[in-house]
Amino acid sequence: MTTTVKQALGAISNLAAVEQAQALADRGYRPEVRPKVNIHIHLPPNFSAFETVTQAVELAAKQGLGVLGVSNYYDYRVYGDYAEQARRHGIFPLFGLEIISLDDALAREGVKVNDPGNPGRMYVCGKGITRFDPLKGRALEIVKIIRRNDRRRMAEMIGKLLAIFKARGPDVQLTEEKIIDGVVKRHGCRRDAVYLQERHVAQAFQEALFARTKESERIAVLSKALGAASKCEPTDAVTIQGEIRSQLMKAGKEAFVAESCVSFDEAITLILELGGIPCYPTLADGASPICPYEDPPEKLVANCRERNFHCVELIPIRNSPAVLERYVRAYRKAGIAVTAGTEHNTLDLLPLEPTCKGGAEISDELKEIFWEGACVVAAHQFLNLRGRCGFVDSRGRANSAYSTAEERIRAFSALGAALIRRYHDQNRTRQDNSTNSEQ
Numbered sequence: 001m002t003t004t005v006k007q008a009l010g011a012i013s014n015l016a017a018v019e020q021a022q023a024l025a026d027r028g029y030r031p032e033v034r035p036k037v038n039i040h041i042h043l044p045p046n047f048s049a050f051e052t053v054t055q056a057v058e059l060a061a062k063q064g065l066g067v068l069g070v071s072n073y074y075d076y077r078v079y080g081d082y083a084e085q086a087r088r089h090g091i092f093p094l095f096g097l098e099i100i101s102l103d104d105a106l107a108r109e110g111v112k113v114n115d116p117g118n119p120g121r122m123y124v125c126g127k128g129i130t131r132f133d134p135l136k137g138r139a140l141e142i143v144k145i146i147r148r149n150d151r152r153r154m155a156e157m158i159g160k161l162l163a164i165f166k167a168r169g170p171d172v173q174l175t176e177e178k179i180i181d182g183v184v185k186r187h188g189c190r191r192d193a194v195y196l197q198e199r200h201v202a203q204a205f206q207e208a209l210f211a212r213t214k215e216s217e218r219i220a221v222l223s224k225a226l227g228a229a230s231k232c233e234p235t236d237a238v239t240i241q242g243e244i245r246s247q248l249m250k251a252g253k254e255a256f257v258a259e260s261c262v263s264f265d266e267a268i269t270l271i272l273e274l275g276g277i278p279c280y281p282t283l284a285d286g287a288s289p290i291c292p293y294e295d296p297p298e299k300l301v302a303n304c305r306e307r308n309f310h311c312v313e314l315i316p317i318r319n320s321p322a323v324l325e326r327y328v329r330a331y332r333k334a335g336i337a338v339t340a341g342t343e344h345n346t347l348d349l350l351p352l353e354p355t356c357k358g359g360a361e362i363s364d365e366l367k368e369i370f371w372e373g374a375c376v377v378a379a380h381q382f383l384n385l386r387g388r389c390g391f392v393d394s395r396g397r398a399n400s401a402y403s404t405a406e407e408r409i410r411a412f413s414a415l416g417a418a419l420i421r422r423y424h425d426q427n428r429t430r431q432d433n434s435t436n437s438e439q
Helices: 005-013 018-026 053-062 078-088 104-109 137-168 176-187 198-212 215-226 237-249 264-273 297-306 321-333 364-385 405-438
Strands: 036-041 065-072 092-102 121-127 277-282 311-314 337-340
Touching: 005 078, 005 092, 005 364, 018 405, 036 092, 036 337, 036 364, 053 065, 053 078, 065 078, 065 121, 065 364, 065 405, 078 092, 092 264, 092 364, 092 405, 121 264, 121 311, 137 176, 137 198, 137 215, 137 237, 137 264, 176 198, 198 215, 198 237, 215 237, 264 277, 277 364, 297 321, 311 321, 311 364, 321 337, 321 364, 337 364, 364 405
Parallel strands: 036 065, 065 092, 277 311, 311 337
Antiparallel strands: 092 121, 121 277
16 A cells, blocks of 8 residues: 555654653663664656665665665655655655756856856755645745756757767667656656656666667667767666766767756755755765865855755765765864765665765764764654754744754754654564564
């Protein structure tokens, strides 16, 4: 039976009365062992490493995660099934979103933010969103704009790719509808929840290439289509998809179509309308050189403060351990909550617990800070569901009940840890009762 998002959110809201949860937090009711956390993955029908929601959550459970957050684009109805799967496996679910915005002033100045290829373009995340079933009002208007712009762009990009492949071979028979059909078939998802991304399109063209060429001829045919020599192995689907994107679809390439992004202010409005915490996704040395907006860390901290970000995120697999520590420490010293995730927005099934470049381990100091950030989001999500002010208010301002940023982070972290502990305790009791009833 499909779980609705409303039911999923109700399970979080009903963990405890606010006063009861606060009493637990005040007496230090936190897990005896800090759970592994990851609060940024993408689930299908977003382009994802996972075939299904069930696969993602089962892998998270096997790998020992206690908190898992989703940050999808475009549509959030999959969050109900995700939350139900998370409950079955004892994983605390966090709900988020990701948006691509454009700051016209930075674009005119040529300033690169957290997108190394496009000046002025800024990825923005929302953490702990709660008001997305159904989307309505201004939030729905903004999401419709995003969907409409992206669909128009993908249709034009598909047309350009078809012309290139027809002229150079092979003449693939793809349409927007056929690519959507493939996503629906692959993931068993609702058709009206599919909004194509570049990676979906690149995968469809790679699959068409494989279907129409012999393995021994594949790289020669691909090189002709790309207009450049391919260095891929003929069976390496993921790398070939990446080459199709980088050689044909990116800025300055033949099939490139400029994005029509919502403004930064519209992105923040959407997050706040959905009850979330605006969060800045940090690229750092995920770009080389580091984008000017983000370098050095102290400058980025000032930029985040200017834009009223009280929460930030890193995807550590992009970063070296030394650079990650510099940025995390600078953020945390400035009283900004810090979170971490893996995205899993390629076909590579990487481990779900975040690591640094090359699989390098993250220090215990930083793991504790990422755990703290996850707890902050969990508390915000819970309080919003209960009609209370969360980590930030409806205008994105820091909760005014606390005199300092440090006091606010510690209070929300303690509450979030108590809620996560209670969720795990209740789930353990439910599983024990289920086991006893079967004996």
